[in-house]
Amino acid sequence: MASSRSAPQPAFVLHQWDWSETSLILDLFTREQGRLAAVAKGAKRPYSQLRPVLMPFQRLLVLTTRPKAASTDEHADILLLRSAEYAGAGAALPPARLFPGFYLNELLMKLLARGDPHPALFDAYADALQALAVAPDEAPLRAFELLLLRETGLLPELSRTTTTQEPVRPGQHYRLSGDSGLVVAADEAARLPGSLCLALQAALDADDRPALRRACQGGLPALRAQLRALLHYHLGAPALRTRQLMLDVRRLLDAPAPPST
Structure with missing residues (x-):
């Protein structure tokens, strides 16, 4: 797995899974690193700023980092989603x-x-x-x-x-x-x-x-x-x-x- 990013990169959400009562695991398709797995903590909370952003077919700018305990964690290949914002442009799929x-x-x-x-x-x-x-x-x-x-x-x-x-x-x-x-x-x-x-x-x-x-x-x-x-x-x-x-x-x-x- 590539190292964590120091700047946001273009991405799309391919799929998402429930990780806990409040969080999601995302399958991201990024331009610079290919497919990545990242956990979006708190994304399921009603007032989370990530909730309306992490939708399929929307071009995003995402920032991911590697968890500090990645060397011993059994989920070491799953990154942390630090931020995600709508990158704009493009027509929505009907x-x-x-x-x-x-x-x-x-x-x-x-x-x-x-x-x-x-x-x-x-x-x-x-x-x-x-x-x-x-x-x-x-x-x-x-x-x-x-x-x-x-x-x-x-x-x-x-x-x-x-x-x-x-x-x-x-x-x-x-x-x-x-x-x-x-x-x-x-x-x-x-x-x-x-x-x-x-x-x-x-x-x-x-x-x-x-x-x-x-x-x-x-x-x-x-x-x-x-x-x-x-x-x-x-x-x-x-x-x-x-x-x-x-x-x-x-x-x-x-x-x-x-x-x-």
Whole structure:
């Protein structure tokens, strides 16, 4: 775990847990130190100044320090939150986009180790939240999945096949394999056109997030299926909790009303 900070740093709250009657443990995503665990003492008190600040999807400035007894404490990797303030800027996620936001948070918590800085990914996450606040489709989600996989070294190059190193052809179709990377696809429903692979790789190489979202819009159904399979392969889990909860809510809303009594 990195040393304590001497100045506030940008951060987002990914998740929080009850620690006591008055305090919380936070999973923070910071720009300079990556994911951190920090205890926010007294944050649950009704008049705590931290209470309205420690909300998900709000850009914050946080100051953390290491507890004095960290060398002997069994919770030595948990820092103390000394201060947190709203950093402003950005549109709030509307209620209909909260589930996608929590989905991004869960991906970060499961794919990033604590104390591993990813400043470019931090910026991409902040940008994805802004796009989600105004975008009516899922392109920001697919674009962030691609950036997350690339940043963690799990995304193969999309301009050539992984095993044979043959250049991707615009008229050919491909799929993402957890074992073999990018491979030529057989007759499968969710195939990635070569033209899409090339557009995605060009946007990734240019670090152009708006262009990446535009490229994703050109093949959302196939891209969703391929990235979902690749993420599940590396996560070793059949389903993410936020995705399953979102499906359960949709089924509940689509279910016929119970008979009146």
